Amino acid sequence: MSQNTDSSFSAELEKQGIDGSLVLGHPSGLFVLFFTEMWERFSFYGMRVLLINFLTSAILVGSPFSGWGWDPVQAGALYGTYAMLLYITPIFGGILADKYLGYRMAVVIGAAIMTLGHLFMAFDSPLFLYLGLGALVVGTGFFKPNMTSILSEMYKSFPQKKDGAYTIFYMGVNAGAFFGMMLCGYLAEKVGWHWGFGLAGIFMFLGTLQFWYAKPIFGKIGDPPTAEQKAATKLQQSTSDNLDDKPNPFTTLDTILIVLMTTIGLAYAFNDPLSKIAGIDILSILQVGDFAGQDVAIMSALVLFLFVVISRLTRYTKVVRDRMIAVIIFAFFVIFFWMSFEQGASSLVIFARDNVDRSLSGSSLTIFNVVNTLLTVVPLILITYVVAKLTKATYGKAPLSNIVQFICFAAIWAIAGWMLYKEFTAESSEITVSWFSILNSFFIIAFANYVSKIWDSKFNPPAAVKYGLGLIIMAIGFGLLAFGAYGVQDGIKVSMIWLVLAYMFHTLGELCLSPVGLSYVSKLVPARMIAFMFGMWYLAIAIGNKLAAILGGQIENITNQYSLSTFFLIFTIVPIAAGLIVMALHPLIKRLMHGVK
Structure with missing residues (x-):
């Protein structure tokens, strides 16, 4: 029965000009997108985990570990603007792709520009740093919105399979973030900064080639819109009898x-x-x-x-207006979430470097090495298995794409093996600052399935409660850090268990809130306005990221004037208050949603 279903699905794909080869029950094109996104996230998070650490590290003349000696306020200001723009440029990149470029070409342009940006970042010069960050912002604008657009178009005729496809795609995002932060961070902190920045650029380049050479697999998916398609869309909107579909x-x-x-x-x-x-x-x-x-x-x-x-x-009509107000309320509270959660890119990096006891030796080092080996090798084996399945399905149609993919994974296995060998043969070691950042991706992969099952059960809470839970659970993580850092004096280090637990609660909070937000935008807003409201949503996230960097930059000032616990209490009290308020607004939000579940 399953074979008949797969055969029927494959035949339908071929009718639409898409490669009908299936991998794990999905089109091979999904896994091309999976790996393209994985290498882009590898590069993005690999660079991101280094930036604040590099900028604020001490100046050591002639050393590969010399930073720029900036204070956290300066580093936070630069990173905050960079992070803010990353969520604004996709609005324009999506418009250009919709109207002129097509999704595939927009992805290639974005990936090429980001590759150039990572190349710039490998040079030790303020000019190249700013050029690199600028290129990454512009490239992300083309890349970020159009990967999911290709996926959505691929599954347009197969809505029943779309949820599973997005789950697989999201795993690619987290796998890339996981390995990017682990390997780029390790090279940067153990060999030299430029090795870490350079590795991010290499895999961005290889990911671009892998996607470009896979073009035959997608058929016409992602091609620029034809004049006939544009005219048909315009006619459909202008002649619709549904008031909600009328242009405004x-x-x-x-x-x-x-x-x-x-x-x-x-x-x-x-x-x-x-x-x-x-x-x-x-x-x-x-x-x-x-x-x-x-x-x-x-x-x-x-x-x-x-x-x-x-x-x-x-x-707007009353129903549309009310639902849009509900989206705006959600967007307002999402600012408080990202303002706190994104401390992982700024203040938590500085905290891990300066205040956490990362030195291990003897049995504690052995235990860590065993855990780290499992964390590294098991995901690599699983993803390599998927690569083998994809290669078997598509080698005759996109051989160059598969060759590039083989090079990528051979390099990843080699670097990971070298890292593990070096750690196992050391008598003592200091865990890299960047290692803690991989915990978010690990906990997402570990807990995402269980959280989604709760949402699919009778215990599924309403939207406002999910938001409140997300904020409060995330705040508990900062509360644990405040407790762990309580009374810490200069020179005394905090146990790393507090940071591990904090990342676990931050991830659980993210799983409650982050996927829910985009889902409700698509449910509450008429189809013709989804792009605009997604833009509003990303603007809220951009503001949250900027606030996160500004506040994160104050870690040393607040610690010196008050205490480290006081700093973390800010991100405990504010999100809890916001969470309680949004849950109290549930009756109002329910009325505004007019029956949308």
């Missing part, structure tokens, strides 16, 4: 205000690191009394944003 075009005033607030927002994003690193304050002309120019800019952009949103909401 932007007025001239809307457009002017959006351009103005975008300009102010970007000016703030660039001014923050400029003022803190180079002492150049381009917004000083906006200073009013005791309010700094940056504060005036933020408040002005917020007022304009609220005016545009409220004025547009009044032009």
Whole structure:
């Protein structure tokens, strides 16, 4: 029966011009996307886990481990702007792909630009650092939104298989993040910074080639839209009898205000690191009394944003308006989540480096090496098995893609084997700072299936409760750090178990909240407005990331003035308060959702 089903599925794929070869019951193209995303995430997280550590490490003349000696405030300002822009450029990249480029070409362009960005990052120069970060921001704008668009288009006629496909794809995201942070971090901290940054670039380049050479597998999926397709979409919207599907075009005033607030927002994003690193304050002309120019800019952009949103909401039918208000409420609270969760890229890196006891020897080192070996080898074996299945299914159609994939995995096995051998033969060792960051990906892979089963059971809570649980559970992780760091004096290190437990609770919180958010955007918003509202959603995440870096940069200042526990209590109390408030809003949100479950 299963073979008949697979044969029927394969035949349907072939009718649409997609390669009908199946791997684990899904089109081979899904696994090409899986590995493309995996290598991109390998590169992205491999670089991300190094950046703050590199910028704030001491200057050691002539040493491969010399950092730039920045203080956390400066490093946080730069990283915050970088992280913020990563969630804004995909809005524009998605529009360009929809209208002109097509999804596949947009992915290739984005991957090529990101490869160049990683290459720049391998050079020890401020100019190349800024060029590298800029290229990564632009490249991500093309790459990020269009990978999922290809996947969605591939499964357009097979909605019953889409949930499983997204689950597999999400595993690729986490596998890439896991190995990128582990291996790039190990090379950077044990051999030299440039080796870590360079490795990220190498795998970004190989991932680009793997995707490019797999073009025959996708058929016409992801091709640029034809004139006929554009005309049909426009006609469908204009002739629809459904009021919810009627376009609500932007007025001239809307457009002017959006351009103005975008300009102010970007000016703030660039001014923050400029003022803190180079002492150049381009917004000083906006200073009013005791309010700094940056504060005036933020408040002005917020007022304009609220005016545009409220004025547009009044032009929708009641049901659409109410549901959009529900999305906006969710987006507001998601800011508090990412503001805290993304400490993993800033303050928790500094905390792990400076305040956690990472030295191991004797039996404790042996236990760690056994655990680390299992963490490394077991996922590699499973993913290599998938590579073998994909190669068997597609070698005749995309041999060059498979050869590149073989090179990638041969290199990964070699680097991982070298890392494990070096650690097993050492009498004592210091765990790398970056190792703790892999725990998020590990816990996602370990717990995601169990959390999803709860959501599919009779215990499935409403959306507002999921949000509240996500915020509160994540806050517990910071509460444990505050407890573990309580009373710590200068020179005394905190046990690493507190950081491990913190990452576990952060991940459980993420699993409660993060997947739910995008799901409710797609459920609550009419199809023609999904792209716009996803843009709003990513804007909220961008703001959360920027706030996370700003607050994370204050770890040393708050610790020196108060204590390390006080710093972590901020990210305990604020998310718990936000979680309780959003749960209290459940009756209101339920009414606004008008029956959407």
